[in-house]
Amino acid sequence: MLSIIWNIASFVIALSILVAVHEWGHYYVAKLCKVKILKFSIGFGKPLYKRVTSSGMEFIIAAIPLGGYVRMLDGRVDQVSTQDLNVCFDLKPVGQRMAIVAAGPIVNFLFAIFALMLVGMLGSQTSRTVVGEIMPNSYAAQAGLMSNDEIIRVGERDVKDWQEVSIEMVRFSGDASMPITVKDANGLERTRILPIEGWKLDPDARDLFGALGFAPFTPALTTRLAAIGPNTPAGNAGLAVNDEILKLDGTPMTNWGQIVQYIETRPNQTIELEVLRNASLVTITAMLGQKPDKADQGYLGVSPFQEPWPPQYIVEVKQGPIDALVSGTQSTWRLMTVTLEMLGKLFTGDLSVKNLSGPISIAQGAGAHASYGLVAFLGFLAIISVNLGIINLLPLPVLDGGHLLYFTVEWVTGKPVSQAIQEVGLRIGAVILFAVMATAIFNDILRNI
Template sequence: MFEIIRNLGAFIVALGLLVAVHEWGHFIVARKCGVKVLRFSIGFGKPIYKKVTSTGMEFVIAAIPLGGYVRMLDGRVDDVSEEDRAVSFDHQAVWKRFAIVAAGPGINFLFAILISMLVFMIGQDTPKPFIGEIKANSYIAATGAEEGDRFIEIDGQETLTWKSVNIELMSHIGDDIIPFTVIKPTGKTASYQMKMPNWDYDPDQQSIFESIGFEVYRPKLLKVISDLVPDSPAQKAGLQQNDEIMKLNGTLIEDWGQIQDYVAAKANQAVTVEFLRDGELRTVDLVLGERDTPDGKTGSIGIYPSQETYPETHYFNYQSGPFEALVNGSKETWRLMTLTVQMLGKFVTGDVAVKNLSGPISIAQGAGISASYGIIAFLGFLALISVNLGIINLLPLPMLDGGHLMYFTVEWITGKPVPESVQEIGFRIGGVLLILLMVTAIFNDINRIT
């Protein structure tokens, strides 16, 4: 229940903020262009808050937080008096109408830059992209890259962090070859061409790193207990933090992985645990629990492992001053924009399956998970969704900002507006396509959680 409330709360905050920013872009440029704004609404449906400003505009927060709109005076839908023609949207020069509509997506991109800039200014200890265990006979194993190598470049793009590695690998989905460069533990660099025949990446089943055949480097997990699950078999039996597991049913335990494998195979079975506490060897009997996994039921003991200290050479503090942060934030936002366009293209070509399309449920989960990781992760999530919102709104579908911009461009070139009958047909087609897109995304979301 807590997880659902957390996800829903983070989703409402994220979507409400991004919608407000997007609509504020339309609003502020409309005001600058002299257009009268009748209503600024965040959300749809019944208003839960309403205020009339000094200019006569209604500011509304509505009950359904799945969008918003800025309603301007428009002679196509309103009765406009002669004295109000000058402040009506439809009577503005085409360049003004273009600017007003483009301001929504534009402010989303600017907002992403500012958020990314803030993240760089705050700074955080960030792991360097050192390669962990490599799976035998995998795509990356065939290149000759080794555990302990560090990614420094993928197809000419610098990769300082795992986030940048993830972005560059995502951009190569559907490609036959992924060029990359690493730096060896000896300090020498090596470049490889990773051949990707029949690369079948399913983000619902594994990370992109796992699909290529390696794990992210992490310090070794120890067989020393760092924490216990409340009311778990381990806690009920009296095990405590800092206890070191030595044997299970007389089997000598070498590492944490061995504990996982042993416990997983013995759901609901009795186990004798030998452990060290303050240098003294002790014994306790307990009955393992069980938990459901995609592969069926597995045993559960309810302990978390400690891990070795992260080597100082394997992380850095990713922090910069305001100007450098602005430059880095702009670069990162641009890369997210180009990646989003690339991924949309891969949807069209079939390199990315339609089943990977995400809807509001997945966005809510992403918002909740990122919020649980802290402010930096949540801000990064906001920047990503803001970029996606901007790009999606620029698609040339008549129901979106991009569709209006398409009509304005035609008007700019021909010198006359697109006939209203043609626009109406376009709006209907665009509406149907958007509904199909949303239904597909929600259907995918439901499949992921069932």
Template sequence: MLEFLWTVASFVIALGILVAVHEWGHFWVARRCGVKVEKFSIGFGKALWKRTDKLGTEYVVAAIPLGGYVKMLDERVDEVAEEDLPYAFNRQHVLKRIAIVAAGPIVNFLFAIFALFIMYLIGLETVKPVVADIKPESVFSQSNISKNAIITQVGDRKVADWEDVNYELISHIGKDVMNIKWTEANHVIERSTVVNIEAWQFDPDKGSPIASLGLVPFRPAVSKIIGYVQPDSAADAIGLRPNDKILRLDGTTMENWEQIVGYVSSRANQFVKVDVLRGGETVRLEGSIGQKEVEGIVKGYMGFTPTFEAWPAGMLFTHQYGVVDAVTKAMDKTWRMMTLSVEMLGKLLTGDVSVKNLSGPIAIAQGAGMSASSGLVYFLGFLALISVNLGIINLLPLPVLDGGHLLYFVIELFSGRPVPESVQEIGFKVGGVLLLLLMSIAIFNDIARL
């Protein structure tokens, strides 16, 4: 229950920040263009808090935190007093209207740069992309990448960690080949290979791009020492505690963590005797193994997780920079997220990327909860990613989105007259249906992944 509440709270905070940023962009530029703003609302429904400034703008925080809006004076929506006509949105030059509408997505991109800038100032600990192994008969099994190789470049872009690698692998979906560069453990000689990826089939529900290609990232060995015991689990009922080292199950010596997992998973609901090393002494515990359904199959489940051995020296490093380098790094990262988002939308239209890749509010809420649990720097990275995606989606040429309004205004700019209202009305209806369809698919995907 606490985890659910934390996820909901993180989602509300993230959404509130991003909506406020987006709408503030419209608001700020509208004010500078001489448009009267009647209301700036974060959320919908009943007002929880509101106040009015000296220029007559009402600021509102509403009960339903699923969006927001800026209401400007506009003859197309309400009657406008004659003395206020010069301040109406629809009376502004088309270039001003373009600036006001484009400001929302643009500020989303600027906010992403700001969030990443703060993240890089604080410092983000990450892991070098070291390949522990390559799975036999996988796409990458045809390459000559050696074990313990450090990937340095994918395609045309340098990579520093596994997140960079993941982004660049995704960008190659639908292509025939992939260029990879890496160094051996001594970091002296950079080697390269061209991998044929025509047979690559990526399903986001079955794993990451890294795993689907057969790459096995280096991870410290798993120990037999328990790191966490889930409350009210079978392990908790038996009496297992963090720092217990599992020695034997039913008298059988456990050589490694994989053997422990295999033993437990094949004995759902069975009685078990557990010998652990606790405080230098061997302790015998007894109880029943629980169960968990995985893809329709009932397996044994205890509810504990292991600890890991220490990372080798030099494997971990921190993305932390001074002010100038942090700005440069944040701008580069934001630009890459923007271009990758556009690439994915294009591949969605061509069929290279399945609609199964679409994610909706449930997935975003889960991401907000997990990133917030991991710490401020991870939450900032999450906000940057979602802010970029929000900006890109709003620029789609669907009439219900900012991009649709911009399309109409650009047509007006070149034709010299507004798009007829009858045409705009049809566009709004078609755009609304398409947007509803995309959201329905995304939510369906979210539910299927639960």
């Protein structure tokens, strides 16, 4: 329950920031163009907070944080007095109207640059992109990828952390092959070609690297217990933190994988554990449970300590303002191009519509990144801000991109698109947008049942 509350709170904070940034872009450029602003709302529905500014504009924070709007004086829907004709949106030159509409998405991209600039300046600790386990008969195994290889390039793009590796690998969904350049344990660079024909990004897999047949290097898990879950078979049996499991039913356990395999194959069975506790051998009997989501797997309710990271595998990244700005700009541009590539793959069928995510997935992502700290949360905001900006530029009449399409036609032809055509376009756009949102929400539900 606490995790759900945390996810919702993180989602509301993230979306409120991004909506405010987007709508502020419209508001700011509208003010520059001397357009009268009637309302500035963050969210929809019942107002939770309302204030009238000195200019007469209503500032509103509403109950449903799934969007927002800037309401400008518009002769098509408002009664406009003679003295207000010069501050009416629809009577402004088409270039100014285009600038006002485009400002929202553009500010989303600028915010992503700012967020990633802060990430660079605050600094972060990351691990080198060293490959750990290779799964037999996998794409990675067929390509000759080996443990301790360090991935330095995916396709033609250099990568410096696992997030960049995943972003570049996603681009190859639906392709026949994926070239990866690695530096082996001797420092030699080699290119491995993963034969991925038929492979498509599957959101249900939850693990991109695992789907390709490898895992990033992580230090080994020990057989010493770091945590005991409350009201679990382990807790009920009297196991304690720092107990080191030596044997299960008399069988020696040399690594954590053995322990997991032994327990998972014995749901609802009683086992005997021999543990080392404070330099003394202790024998404990435990009645295993079963996993809530997998009744055929046994469950003890413990987690182990991990061996420390080798210092040479850890990279500290911290930049000055100029370098952070350059890096943030480059990363934002890369997020924009990859997002456009993924949209193209959705249309061609190389990427399944199952990859569309709705508010539930976004909330889970917000909660997870917020739990990792400010740097991770800022990185998440940057990704969502870029996506929000690009989606709003799609040429659907209910979005900014649709309005820009109409204004472009007006700029080229010298006359506005007729109201009848705009209304038809609005209906079509609303149906398409509703279908996409319904698909995304349906995907969210399927992933969480």
